[in-house]
Amino acid sequence: MTQNARDSRPVLYHYWRSSSSWRVRWALSHKGIDYTPVAVDLLKGAQRSPEHLQRNPLGAVPVLNIDGLELGESMAILEYLEETHPERPLLPAAPRARARVRQLCQIIVADTQPLQNLSVLEHVAELVSDPEQRRPWAERYIARGFDGYEALLRRDDAPAGPCSFGDEVTLADLCLVPQCLNARRQGLDVGRWPRIAAIEAHCLRTAAAQASAPEAFKPG
Amino acid sequence: MTQNARDSRPVLYHYWRSSSSWRVRWALSHKGIDYTPVAVDLLKGAQRSPEHLQRNPLGAVPVLNIDGLELGESMAILEYLEETHPERPLLPAAPRARARVRQLCQIIVADTQPLQNLSVLEHVAELVSDPEQRRPWAERYIARGFDGYEALLRRDDAPAGPCSFGDEVTLADLCLVPQCLNARRQGLDVGRWPRIAAIEAHCLRTAAAQASAPEAFKPG
Numbered sequence: 320m321t322q323n324a325r326d327s328r329p330v331l332y333h334y335w336r337s338s339s340s341w342r343v344r345w346a347l348s349h350k351g352i353d354y355t356p357v358a359v360d361l362l363k364g365a366q367r368s369p370e371h372l373q374r375n376p377l378g379a380v381p382v383l384n385i386d387g388l389e390l391g392e393s394m395a396i397l398e399y400l401e402e403t404h405p406e407r408p409l410l411p412a413a414p415r416a417r418a419r420v421r422q423l424c425q426i427i428v429a430d431t432q433p434l435q436n437l438s439v440l441e442h443v444a445e446l447v448s449d450p451e452q453r454r455p456w457a458e459r460y461i462a463r464g465f466d467g468y469e470a471l472l473r474r475d476d477a478p479a480g481p482c483s484f485g486d487e488v489t490l491a492d493l494c495l496v497p498q499c500l501n502a503r504r505q506g507l508d509v510g511r512w513p514r515i516a517a518i519e520a521h522c523l524r525t526a527a528a529q530a531s532a533p534e535a536f537k538p539g
Numbered sequence: 540m541t542q543n544a545r546d547s548r549p550v551l552y553h554y555w556r557s558s559s560s561w562r563v564r565w566a567l568s569h570k571g572i573d574y575t576p577v578a579v580d581l582l583k584g585a586q587r588s589p590e591h592l593q594r595n596p597l598g599a600v601p602v603l604n605i606d607g608l609e610l611g612e613s614m615a616i617l618e619y620l621e622e623t624h625p626e627r628p629l630l631p632a633a634p635r636a637r638a639r640v641r642q643l644c645q646i647i648v649a650d651t652q653p654l655q656n657l658s659v660l661e662h663v664a665e666l667v668s669d670p671e672q673r674r675p676w677a678e679r680y681i682a683r684g685f686d687g688y689e690a691l692l693r694r695d696d697a698p699a700g701p702c703s704f705g706d707e708v709t710l711a712d713l714c715l716v717p718q719c720l721n722a723r724r725q726g727l728d729v730g731r732w733p734r735i736a737a738i739e740a741h742c743l744r745t746a747a748a749q750a751s752a753p754e755a756f757k758p759g
Contacts, residue, residue, distance in 0.1 A: 372690075375687075376686065376687040376690030376691060377646060377650060377683070377684075377687035378687075379650075386635060387635075388635045388638060388639070388696075390638050390639070390642060391642055392641065392642040392645035392646065392649070392650075393645075394614070394641065394645050394649070395638050395639075395641035395642040395644075395645055396638070398637070398638070398641055399634055399635075399637070399638040399641075402634045402637065403634050414619055414622045414623050415606060415607075415608045415619075417618070417619070417622065418608060418610050418615050418616070418618070418619040419608070419610070419615075421612065421614065421615035421618055421619075422610060422611055422612040422615040424615075425612035425613075425614050425615055425648070425649075426597060426612065428645070428649050429612070429614070429645075429648050429649040429652075429653055430597060430599075430612075430653055432649075433649055433650055433653050433654060434653060434654065434659065439654065442679070443666075446663075446666070446667050446672065446673065446676075447666050447667065452666065453666065456666075459662070463597070464597075466596065467595075467596040467597035467598075470592075470596030471596060476608075
């Protein structure tokens with residue numbers, strides 16, 4: 320057992336503007352799970368401090384300390400919360416529907432976000448000195464991910480509704496909407512993807528999205 | 540329903556040397572699920588053909604056509620197979636154990652493989668003309684992932700055993716072992732990570748790993 324023993328309040332190590340942190344804050348809010356947020360300032364390198372590397376050897380946020388488990392990787396955290404707090408589900412019930420939602424999640428979590436996060440963009444800047452030449456990097460990978468996501472939403476077998484998968488908010492939305500904010504920070508017009516933009520607008524009207532949004536955790 | 544209607548034999552669109560394809564072939568072999576493999580030649584750009592983009596708009600392998608569902612993203616496929624074919628499980632039963640296995644998976648699937656796959660390395664080569672300057676790219680991200688993975692294996696709360704999580708092969712091993720092959724192709728010595736190397740050696744002795752390995756699907 321670590322410091323946060325079973326049955327005590329979960330602690331979330333996060334950064335206000337990290338999209339993967341928002342995914343987890345949103346799930347906690349959606350399910351009504353009380354937690355203590357602890358900021359890890361990525362701009363100051365706090366994710367590489369010895370204390371944080373002890374929590375997550377990858378030196379990344381989010382990390383959720385829950386039920387005696389110190390857990391990194393947002394998708395692993397989301398699946399854990401879904402299994403242990405099945406009320407207000409964020410995955411549909413049928414395996415084929417769950418599969419499609421997870422496919423949408425992974426388009427963002429594996430194929431988009433990792434290629435345009437802060438540490439990778441910093442490394443690209445080290446290798447490519449000309450800002451004009453390196454500027455399209457983030458756009459390239461965000462557009463590839465959003466193109467694929469939007470195309471899946473338009474498949475004949477996609478359910479109708481205001482969310483990524485039908486009428487209810489799912490894990491797919493928790494991955495997509497924070498990525499829209501990243502896209503805008505990189506200068507992209509999310510309106511290029513009309514379904515994605517509509518989903519974002521819909522989800523941002525929910526109480527859980529608003530309570531967990533970066534602005535609600537902005538320091539100072 | 541697509542062409543592969545419910546109850547017919549699943550079709551796997553894959554590439555012999557793609558590590559994410561091997562993950563899925565391995566799961567199918569492990570669970571004894573008969574399937575028809577269809578090669579998508581990444582070196583010839585077949586993943587960007589209209590037929591393949593219809594299957595997966597991201598233009599990536601693997602895609603599994605199963606139960607009338609055309610499904611991309613290897614983690615979504617693995618979770619679907621686990622839910623629909625629970626025999627010979629690849630996730631432990633307890634939520635905390637499942638969470639740790641999924642964390643290990645995502646270290647490879649989200650934080651390692653996408654940063655060193657063929658399309659990204661080709662793009663880095665376009666931006667960085669000097670081969671010496673771009674050579675460390677793949678090593679950087681593979682080493683970051685393996686360092687984190689190995690550190691998790693050494694945590695006090697990690698179960699003992701020859702696999703990534705205790706005695707039984709899990710989804711974590713299906714993600715790790717194919718990445719070891721990628722690492723070697725990029726010139727890394729996997730022996731730098733002794734636990735990872737030992738897990739790889741153990742897993743490669745299993746029938747399912749051997750039946751699904753790239754060499755077993757090498758063309759010609």
